[in-house]
Amino acid sequence: DLVPPDASVLPAVAGAMVETIEIAFAGTMLGFAGALPLALAANDTVSGRPVAGAVRMFLALVRTIPALLWAILFVVAVGLGARAGVLGLAMYSMGYMGKLFADAFDDIDPEVVEAIRGVGVGRLQLARFAILPEAANAVLAQTLFVFEYNVRASSILGFVGAGGIGVYLLGYVQSLQYDRLMMAIL
Secondary structure, eight states, X not given: OOSXXXXXXXXXXXXXXXXXXXXXXXXXXXXHHHHHHXXXXXXXXXXXXXXXXXXXXXXXXXXXXXXXXXXXHHHHHHOSSHHHHHHHHHHHHHHHHHHHHHHHHHTSOHHHHHHHHTTTOOHHHHIIIIIHHHXXXXXXXXXXXXXXHHHHHHHHHGGGTOOSTXXXXXXXXXXXXXXXXXXXXX
């Protein structure tokens, strides 16, 4: 029943695929906006050991909840549609990127930190002029990786009503329209 694929659904499915990528991009960017300051706060050098430990625990808690479950929570909170998908991906991405960024900040050369600290800068200036520039490549690489993950994850968020191509995939499976399902998958 999968072959031949039903090309009549291509315009609708293509639009849903664009929405899926938009959900992934928006979720990644919102997650990045939350993760960067949290990752800095999770760094002992910037915020001190007690605050850094608490922030790392918060990031671990957020990260343990899968994106699909976050999407379900946001479907309940804000209703069906892409907004719930974006918020679900943003929460998961924030926890995941926050941990990755914090690890990248911890791995920078301590001599750079000491050199900047030696001129008498405060913690925020230390973050601005030493930590962020030294970890910029890792932050960019991890953000692109999370975006790739979010494109895959957003493909199934429609199964819980969070928009994108998953809405079509679920509908075609439930209505046994396998030729249309094959076109959506392709």
